[in-house]
Amino acid sequence: MSLYTETITSLRSKLSAKEVSPREIVESLLKRIESVDPKIKGYLWMNAEEALQQADAADLSKPLGGIPIAIKDNLNVVGNPCTCASKILENYQALYDATVISKLREAGAILLGRTNMDEFAMGSSTENSSWGKTRNPWDIDRIPGGSSGGSAAVVGAHEAIASLGSDTGGSIRQPAALCGCVGMKPTYGRVSRYGLVAFASSLDQVGPFTKTIEDSALLTQVISGYDPRDNTSAPQAAPDFLSDLKKGVKGMRLGVPKEYFVAGMDSQVEKGIRDAIQQFQSLGAEIVEVSLPHTEQATAVYYILATAEASANLARFDGVRYGHRASNPTDVLDLYGRSRAEGFGSEVKRRIILGTYVLSSGYYDAYYNRAQKVRQLITRDFTEAFQKCDAILTPTSPTAAFKIGEKSQDPLQMYLADIFTIAVNLAEVCGLSLPCGFTSEKLPIGLQIIGPKWGESTILRVGQAYEQSTTWHQQRPNL
Amino acid sequence: MEYEAVIGLEVHVQLKTNSKMFCSCKNEYGGTQNSHVCPVCLGMPGVLPVPNQEAVTKTIQTGLMLGCHIAPRCKFDRKNYFYPDQPKNYQISQFDQPLCEGGGVPLNLFAFPKDVQNDPHVNFNKVIRLTRIHLEEDVAKSFHYDTSSGIDFNRAGTPLMEIVSEADIATPEEAFAYLTALRQILVYGGVSDADMEKGQMRCDVNISIRPKGQIEFGTKCELKNLNTISGVRRSLHSEIARQIEVVSAGGEIRQETRRWDDAKGQTFLMRIKEKAHDYRYFPDPDLLPLRTDQGLFAEAQRRVPELPQAKIKRLQSDYGVTEYQAGVLASEIAFANYFESAAQPAKNKVLIANFLLNDYLATSPDVTAIPIPPHYFTEISELVDSAKINSKQAKEVFAEMIASNKAPAVIVKEKGLEQVTDLGALEKWCDEAIVANDKSVADYKSGKLGAINALKGYVMKMSKGKANPSVIDEILIKKLTS
Numbered sequence: 001m002s003l004y005t006e007t008i009t010s011l012r013s014k015l016s017a018k019e020v021s022p023r024e025i026v027e028s029l030l031k032r033i034e035s036v037d038p039k040i041k042g043y044l045w046m047n048a049e050e051a052l053q054q055a056d057a058a059d060l061s062k063p064l065g066g067i068p069i070a071i072k073d074n075l076n077v078v079g080n081p082c083t084c085a086s087k088i089l090e091n092y093q094a095l096y097d098a099t100v101i102s103k104l105r106e107a108g109a110i111l112l113g114r115t116n117m118d119e120f121a122m123g124s125s126t127e128n129s130s131w132g133k134t135r136n137p138w139d140i141d142r143i144p145g146g147s148s149g150g151s152a153a154v155v156g157a158h159e160a161i162a163s164l165g166s167d168t169g170g171s172i173r174q175p176a177a178l179c180g181c182v183g184m185k186p187t188y189g190r191v192s193r194y195g196l197v198a199f200a201s202s203l204d205q206v207g208p209f210t211k212t213i214e215d216s217a218l219l220t221q222v223i224s225g226y227d228p229r230d231n232t233s234a235p236q237a238a239p240d241f242l243s244d245l246k247k248g249v250k251g252m253r254l255g256v257p258k259e260y261f262v263a264g265m266d267s268q269v270e271k272g273i274r275d276a277i278q279q280f281q282s283l284g285a286e287i288v289e290v291s292l293p294h295t296e297q298a299t300a301v302y303y304i305l306a307t308a309e310a311s312a313n314l315a316r317f318d319g320v321r322y323g324h325r326a327s328n329p330t331d332v333l334d335l336y337g338r339s340r341a342e343g344f345g346s347e348v349k350r351r352i353i354l355g356t357y358v359l360s361s362g363y364y365d366a367y368y369n370r371a372q373k374v375r376q377l378i379t380r381d382f383t384e385a386f387q388k389c390d391a392i393l394t395p396t397s398p399t400a401a402f403k404i405g406e407k408s409q410d411p412l413q414m415y416l417a418d419i420f421t422i423a424v425n426l427a428e429v430c431g432l433s434l435p436c437g438f439t440s441e442k443l444p445i446g447l448q449i450i451g452p453k454w455g456e457s458t459i460l461r462v463g464q465a466y467e468q469s470t471t472w473h474q475q476r477p478n479l
Numbered sequence: 480m481e482y483e484a485v486i487g488l489e490v491h492v493q494l495k496t497n498s499k500m501f502c503s504c505k506n507e508y509g510g511t512q513n514s515h516v517c518p519v520c521l522g523m524p525g526v527l528p529v530p531n532q533e534a535v536t537k538t539i540q541t542g543l544m545l546g547c548h549i550a551p552r553c554k555f556d557r558k559n560y561f562y563p564d565q566p567k568n569y570q571i572s573q574f575d576q577p578l579c580e581g582g583g584v585p586l587n588l589f590a591f592p593k594d595v596q597n598d599p600h601v602n603f604n605k606v607i608r609l610t611r612i613h614l615e616e617d618v619a620k621s622f623h624y625d626t627s628s629g630i631d632f633n634r635a636g637t638p639l640m641e642i643v644s645e646a647d648i649a650t651p652e653e654a655f656a657y658l659t660a661l662r663q664i665l666v667y668g669g670v671s672d673a674d675m676e677k678g679q680m681r682c683d684v685n686i687s688i689r690p691k692g693q694i695e696f697g698t699k700c701e702l703k704n705l706n707t708i709s710g711v712r713r714s715l716h717s718e719i720a721r722q723i724e725v726v727s728a729g730g731e732i733r734q735e736t737r738r739w740d741d742a743k744g745q746t747f748l749m750r751i752k753e754k755a756h757d758y759r760y761f762p763d764p765d766l767l768p769l770r771t772d773q774g775l776f777a778e779a780q781r782r783v784p785e786l787p788q789a790k791i792k793r794l795q796s797d798y799g800v801t802e803y804q805a806g807v808l809a810s811e812i813a814f815a816n817y818f819e820s821a822a823q824p825a826k827n828k829v830l831i832a833n834f835l836l837n838d839y840l841a842t843s844p845d846v847t848a849i850p851i852p853p854h855y856f857t858e859i860s861e862l863v864d865s866a867k868i869n870s871k872q873a874k875e876v877f878a879e880m881i882a883s884n885k886a887p888a889v890i891v892k893e894k895g896l897e898q899v900t901d902l903g904a905l906e907k908w909c910d911e912a913i914v915a916n917d918k919s920v921a922d923y924k925s926g927k928l929g930a931i932n933a934l935k936g937y938v939m940k941m942s943k944g945k946a947n948p949s950v951i952d953e954i955l956i957k958k959l960t961s
Contacts, residue, residue, distance in 0.1 A: 075525075082524060084524070095518050095523055150642060160893065195525045197525045200767075230527050231766050231767050232766075309761075312557050312761070320563050321566065338560055356759065359761055361757045
């Protein structure tokens, strides 16, 4: 078995037994990337030299000592490009490390390269990248999901042991489901956002892509914790996510929301989820029906609040201090107008315009304010549901990976790709996706496990019990 | 027709803090261009703001000093507009939940320009009500050259209070007094140096006129580029005259922004306001709601100092000075502190006030950096009070004390100025004076008490100016009435 197929956990034991060296791991991955990434196009930028240097200097006593991690292109790594897959940040180099990057460095990780994404994390297919489309490792004619499609695809294609992404409405969980890996969206406030280029500040959260639940627990552990640079990060230490991991689900109550099995859901996806629910039952969990009645409004609420925040967050990209600047502007308005018109792609423009509109005087109450109120109701739905159960099981995505170009001309269809994941961000709770089967076309299906605020230990434990009783996570794409 | 002006002021005050509002860069005036900057205050991708507790505390303290209601809970909002001096193209400010609401600035005689301090028509004790005080971040400073512009981000992110008054101000002199009184309180509290010339206190003026007695407001104009308090007064005189001229000639005032040109003494049109700008305010999702009731309020309250009006009252009762004297002393906290350290050990405290307000102010208007130590004032007043020197000699000693920075006792010794207080000698001279001035003695005894001055003058002449005038007084009165 090649080293690139290993997990963090298995490599850690091989490293401490001195069976392998960090350099061998990096070299194995570089070779793998060289052979498959021309097909997948998950990476935007590599610094092989630096990764090898970090490998040689790795401190194996640290929790991620010698383990390479791929990074989504919207997380600042000092000296690396940080383009958010946007022309407006072409040639931009980060001036500082994001807090999660500092934490990775402190834990001994090797920073492997930058992964593709939808421009400014706006999209569900990674087709909105200015630097080309990333392919699904299980079928390269299909999308890997998004917006963290690059981070999901490189883990799914075993071009990375693990990676970091960001999740605003499903941008970790949905591509994880579509690429057959584990994706964790931690509770809002669990992980520092400092250094993550903001899309929607009240929803964004950084999280890991891994091949197993145990790796997810390990990586989530490393990046969690209070950060004085992020006013919205919770002033509390993260618990040990590994300590309860293997305790099983016997006696746990798992909720199934009736609203999540909707008409239009792919029947194979539905079957995959129903089978998983059965599996939990056979593992000794009690399945209870719960209700999340405002789920239906979640997508509308999301596209008001997220775009409103984005319209302000993206205002700083104006060609004045950094990034793309239009040539020969006649005055400052021309500089703004053309720099932004040339720099942003059409989906980003669409969302800036939408966000500007919903905040405009005369519309603010009808849209922004109202959406905030419904957000409260969605949050309350979860609070009430978690009085009846320990975690909630849903599909991650209504369909398996769709074809490239299939939905790119229809933004509304694309927005529906996130209907099962969006409410989790709005309610600030945590959720993960893990493989729970394949369609007849051998496309991965993802199961979403949602936990209450600060409930990462619970959903990791539920995920671990399922993963250890199935073999889906051991399957590999043919590349 | 007679017109009256309606004036409201928006004052921006930079807070005196070590660091900026949302990052740890130095908050310092001057410095090499773009030297006090970091990714946060430059608005680089991915950065987040962290509120400066000291700035919040100082804003609450300001609110407490001005009698505002302090919100137990409030939030920061984003104010969206594009401008190159604003790194994020939104300003973190406060929209519908300011830290402080209500309150007011009490005017006082000394806050008014000197030339109207005797005007019987002026109400010196008016209180200008405040609408609100909120906290925000300052923008960068732009420089415009022939074919390009430059931006210095040192100022970007400086904590800034916006203090909004009600349209309670009726005259340019009241505007002057408002700014002076406000500045005085801000400096008293140590919340800002409030130096207008350094841009630490900046002022936008809204001004309209209406026929006297009319209730509805006229159309207002906004004045900009006001860099001194007296400039605000001058600009208002000019603008009121302009508006009256327009209306008297049958014209209408347009809502516009006008720029004050201090050299030309006129306001000039900058832009016409067609409609209100839509700033698309919304709560900043990067910042948690601000709780002031968990320690910040108590800390701010602890810092509220004695304010000018209370100080004036206390100086009167503790030191026996007049209201006028107390008012001048309290006009600058440094001056009042100087007076108190000189007066506390002195027997005759009023004498110290007299020396400071008459003799010292005649030599210099600078009351914040008096070049001699306060105990010299204690000393010179002791010399006078114990009749070691008389008031005429005191003037001489005082001038020398300022000029040479020598202690008064030293000067007296060098000049041989000790007064004669030898009672035997004084009694003898008094007897001689009574004998030599029959008429004055008779006048005095018939009730013309002023006649005693002639006798006093005689004694002074005999003593070559060294006799103690109050002792002479005592002896003469005793002798004339017994």
